[in-house]
Amino acid sequence: MIKFLIKGLLRDRSRSLFPVLTVSSGVFLAVVLYSFMNGVIADMINSTARYQTGHVKVMTQAYAEESNQMPNDLALTGINEITQTLKDNYPDMIWTARIKFGGLLDIPDEKGETKDQGPVTGLAVDLFSPSSPEWDLLRIEKSIIRGRIPVERGEILIGDEFAGKLDIAPGDTATLISSTMFGSMAIYNFKIAGTVRFGISAMDRGAILADIADIQEALDMQDTAGELLGYFPDNIYNDEKAAEIAASFNRQFKDPDDRFSPIMRTLPVESGLSDYIAMIDSMGVIIVSIFIAAMSIVLWNSGLMGSLRRYGEIGVRLAVGENKTHIYKTLILESLFIGIFGSVIGTAAGTGVSYLMQIYGIDYGYLMKNSSMMISNVYRAKVSTGSFFIGFIPGIVSTVLGASIAGTGIYRRQTASLFKELEV
Amino acid sequence: MEKLAGQNKKKSFREPGTDSTYLIKTENLSKIYPIGLTTLTALDNINLAFVKGDFAGLVGPSGSGKTTLLNILGSLDSPTTGSAVVMGKKVETLTHREAAGLRNHHIGFIFQTFNLLPVYSVYENVEFPLLLQNFSSSGRKKLVMDALEWVGLADRAFSKPLQLSGGQSQRVAIARAIVKNPELVLADEPTANLDAENSRNIMDTMARLNENLKTTFIFATHDEKVMRYLKRIITLNDGRVAKDERAAGEGT
Ligand SMILES: Nc1ncnc2c1ncn2[C@@H]1O[C@H](COP(=O)(O)OP(=O)(O)O)[C@@H](O)[C@H]1O
Ligand SMILES: [Mg+2]
Numbered sequence: 094m095i096k097f098l099i100k101g102l103l104r105d106r107s108r109s110l111f112p113v114l115t116v117s118s119g120v121f122l123a124v125v126l127y128s129f130m131n132g133v134i135a136d137m138i139n140s141t142a143r144y145q146t147g148h149v150k151v152m153t154q155a156y157a158e159e160s161n162q163m164p165n166d167l168a169l170t171g172i173n174e175i176t177q178t179l180k181d182n183y184p185d186m187i188w189t190a191r192i193k194f195g196g197l198l199d200i201p202d203e204k205g206e207t208k209d210q211g212p213v214t215g216l217a218v219d220l221f222s223p224s225s226p227e228w229d230l231l232r233i234e235k236s237i238i239r240g241r242i243p244v245e246r247g248e249i250l251i252g253d254e255f256a257g258k259l260d261i262a263p264g265d266t267a268t269l270i271s272s273t274m275f276g277s278m279a280i281y282n283f284k285i286a287g288t289v290r291f292g293i294s295a296m297d298r299g300a301i302l303a304d305i306a307d308i309q310e311a312l313d314m315q316d317t318a319g320e321l322l323g324y325f326p327d328n329i330y331n332d333e334k335a336a337e338i339a340a341s342f343n344r345q346f347k348d349p350d351d352r353f354s355p356i357m358r359t360l361p362v363e364s365g366l367s368d369y370i371a372m373i374d375s376m377g378v379i380i381v382s383i384f385i386a387a388m389s390i391v392l393w394n395s396g397l398m399g400s401l402r403r404y405g406e407i408g409v410r411l412a413v414g415e416n417k418t419h420i421y422k423t424l425i426l427e428s429l430f431i432g433i434f435g436s437v438i439g440t441a442a443g444t445g446v447s448y449l450m451q452i453y454g455i456d457y458g459y460l461m462k463n464s465s466m467m468i469s470n471v472y473r474a475k476v477s478t479g480s481f482f483i484g485f486i487p488g489i490v491s492t493v494l495g496a497s498i499a500g501t502g503i504y505r506r507q508t509a510s511l512f513k514e515l516e517v
Numbered sequence: 518m519e520k521l522a523g524q525n526k527k528k529s530f531r532e533p534g535t536d537s538t539y540l541i542k543t544e545n546l547s548k549i550y551p552i553g554l555t556t557l558t559a560l561d562n563i564n565l566a567f568v569k570g571d572f573a574g575l576v577g578p579s580g581s582g583k584t585t586l587l588n589i590l591g592s593l594d595s596p597t598t599g600s601a602v603v604m605g606k607k608v609e610t611l612t613h614r615e616a617a618g619l620r621n622h623h624i625g626f627i628f629q630t631f632n633l634l635p636v637y638s639v640y641e642n643v644e645f646p647l648l649l650q651n652f653s654s655s656g657r658k659k660l661v662m663d664a665l666e667w668v669g670l671a672d673r674a675f676s677k678p679l680q681l682s683g684g685q686s687q688r689v690a691i692a693r694a695i696v697k698n699p700e701l702v703l704a705d706e707p708t709a710n711l712d713a714e715n716s717r718n719i720m721d722t723m724a725r726l727n728e729n730l731k732t733t734f735i736f737a738t739h740d741e742k743v744m745r746y747l748k749r750i751i752t753l754n755d756g757r758v759a760k761d762e763r764a765a766g767e768g769t
Contacts, residue, residue, distance in 0.1 A: 097637075097648055099638065100641070101636050104636040104637075105636045405632060406634055408632070409594065409632050409634060410645075411617070411620075412591070412593065412620065413620065413621065413626070413646045413693070414617050414618065414619075414620035414621020414622065414624075414627040414646065415649055416613050416616075416617035416647055417617070418613070418614065419649075507594070510603070
């Protein structure tokens with residue numbers, strides 16, 4: 094009997110091919126959508142963590158209150174000792190000090206006269222100590238476009254687009270004009286080692302990357318840094334653990350009465366991305382619910398049309414002596430085959446395409462010319478375990494659900510009126 | 518032919534208190550359809566009995582209730598009032614499952630529009646009723662080929678229904694109806710879509726089955742060519758039995 098049904102299923106394309114196509118395209122869309130959103134959010138978190146917040150960040154409380162203004166006069170002093178304490182207390186984490194700064198970048202001509210000048214933001218990181226984690230964290234080598242990596246103090250990297258705007262090339266000199274931690278004027282000469290692509294429009298258009306020792310010297314910030322960032326060793330943000338570390342640190346070191354005592358904040362608190370992070374969790378649920386609801390309706394309707402078309406067949410089967418329950422069961426069994434088959438195809442295609450989007454990404458930088466959002470210019474999908482289930486299970490559930498609802502038509506109609514469909 | 522007759526051993530499942538003289542007996546059977554706020558009486562107080570071996574026809578104009586009565590006798594529908602006892606079973610009291618069992622083991626249907634399943638071969642169409650019973654595949658094969666032999670289509674076993682003429686299709690439908698060797702075959706306007714020659718051909722086939730296997734046939738028809746074959750003609754008019762006559766040469 095099952096063999097008989099499968100034969101019919103395979104031979105009747107409107108019963109097999111079209112439902113399988115419907116299911117697999119729905120599953121495909123769900124998988125791609127999920128992986129895509131997953132990737133975009135993971136990317137957003139990643140680049141936020143990489144350039145801005147770390148997974149956790151230590152600052153003075155005063156700096157934290159105004160952190161978007163790069164208030165280096167409120168920076169954290171005694172940074173070496175604090176770093177050591179953090180390394181001792183949380184040995185699994187990667188700790189690194191950074192300074193964010195702003196100012197003007199002045200480009201001199203051969204005679205030393207100003208050729209061009211523009212506002213600049215900068216990120217100072219540890220480039221030259223042997224154990225520096227920054228090369229990996231910022232993927233500096235990979236993002237070089239022209240020139241080379243800095244090899245000695247006094248060398249900086251500059252956003253490639255920014256370099257084009259200022260008409261400077263690797264090997265040229267640039268002068269940073271800024272103010273020291275204590276408010277006096279600071280002037281410091283750098284050599285451009287190379288240009289980079291940060292992957293963030295705002296930075297590509299106006300940022301430089303310098304060595305922290307140079308900037309500490311330039312801004313008079315010995316043993317001082319604006320921020321101390323902590324990263325999980327696998328570079329994947331773990332909210333629970335981060336919150337735990339922050340709480341224990343703050344219990345130990347934060348003094349509510351001292352504005353210059355340190356405070357640790359987690360990535361979502363510091364970035365305002367907490368909504369997005371919560372979204373990752375609810376996203377799966379939302380996609381699945383919408384998908385099941387929509388697909389069930391589609392499949393229910395195609396099931397209805399299918400059974401309408403099949404009233405002739407069902408009438409014959411009733412006449413031959415098959416009972417309604419048996420027919421109903423076979424309809425559901427058929428839908429199970431279709432659901433599994435369609436879901437396998439849809440999931441395979443969906444994860445395949447998502448995987449390609451994970452490797453190659455979609456560059457939308459040209460859409461963001463004037464944005465100052467600190468997110469990556471490349472959309473990348475991210476295939477995770479969820480990608481394999483997000484479409485697969487709903488694909489099967491909705492196919493079977495659709496068939497179960499449509500199939501009740503057999504019961505709602507009188508046997509004789511199902512049978513009437515046999516008359517012309 | 519003897520081959521087919523050989524497996525005609527079905528256990529009796531007659532309900533106590535029903536009359537075993539008759540294969541079918543109706544008592545004051547009526548079928549009333551609600552039409553909006555009023556009703557339509559499709560069958561009105563039908564009292565009929567059929568015995569094993571009957572070759573009978575329900576005749577009458579369109580709308581006289583032939584199909585409705587045939588469906589009730591085939592346990593596809595039940596009477597509004599009154600009773601229909603078919604092979605010892607009261608149709609009006611059967612569950613879906615029991616009615617399906619009755620049809621599967623004891624009743625074959627033939628339709629005006631043949632109603633073969635288009636995606637299956639001739640062989641598979643005829644085999645289908647047997648799949649619902651517990652036959653071995655070699656047992657099924659023998660029965661299917663015997664039935665196709667009977668209707669003269671053994672050589673077309675692996676054709677698809679769409680490759681057959683109307684006459685051939687109806688012969689496949691007859692094979693499907695008789696493959697399980699039922700006591701009763703119900704045929705609703707079986708010749709309405711066929712030309713004269715094919716009509717004669719299939720009526721010959723069914724008359725032969727009736728003669729050799731004592732299979733009971735009840736037709737619904739208004740085709741003169743069919744009536745010539747009938748041993749008994751029951752005329753319906755407006756849901757009532759107007760006449761019930763035996764053909765010349767038939768007893769009673
Ligand atoms: N399901 C139904 N609902 C309402 N009226 C019906 C239904 N089936 C049949 N009828 C009516 O019952 C009468 C008898 O129909 P039918 O048995 O099909 O006649 P025949 O087969 O003799 O042409 C007709 O008037 C028909 O319209
Ligand atoms: Mg009719």
